[in-house]
Amino acid sequence: MKAEHYIPILEDAGIRPTSTRLLIYDAICKKSDTFSLTSLEDELQSIDKSVIFRTLSLFHERHLIHSVDDGSGLHKYCLCHNHGHCSSEEAHCHFFCEKCRKTYCLSEDSIPPVHIPEGFIANKTNYIVKGICAQCAKKTSQHLK
Numbered sequence: 001m002k003a004e005h006y007i008p009i010l011e012d013a014g015i016r017p018t019s020t021r022l023l024i025y026d027a028i029c030k031k032s033d034t035f036s037l038t039s040l041e042d043e044l045q046s047i048d049k050s051v052i053f054r055t056l057s058l059f060h061e062r063h064l065i066h067s068v069d070d071g072s073g074l075h076k077y078c079l080c081h082n083h084g085h086c087s088s089e090e091a092h093c094h095f096f097c098e099k100c101r102k103t104y105c106l107s108e109d110s111i112p113p114v115h116i117p118e119g120f121i122a123n124k125t126n127y128i129v130k131g132i133c134a135q136c137a138k139k140t141s142q143h144l145k
Contacts, residue, residue, distance in 0.1 A: 011089040013062040019040070024052060024059075027043055032105070033078055035076065040052050055122055056077065064079075064080055068094055081107075091125060093129060096128050097131070104133065
């Protein structure tokens with residue numbers, strides 16, 4: 001998708017589509033899995049780190065990206081494919097590889113409904129499966145041969 005296609009998405013979210021924000025959103029849209037501030041900083045070296053941080057905060061506030069707590073201690077995000085118009089039923093699961101520490105989006109797997117007891121208020125749900133990803137498992141099995 002070209003940057004001009006992102007302009008209505010940002011405007012619909014109440015975000016002024018500056019050239020820097022369009023570059024950052026484009027980089028995010030090209031990712032198939034989760035990403036961190038550091039990974040974007042490495043990719044977008046021409047953009048100041050504080051600008052990237054503020055832009056991610058704005059995108060998160062306007063629901064264009066979601067935060068993912070995978071237990072690694074790093075703050076990770078994933079793209080909202082509904083451009084900020086998703087419901088809790090559309091939330092998906094994630095897989096955290098304990099070897100390479102990468103977090104994968106399991107977009108086809110929705111978070112199952114959970115019955116919340118009366119009086120409790122749920123604000124956020126994370127569903128993380130932990131284990132070894134296919135690439136790391138393949139490397140491990142090759143070393144055993």
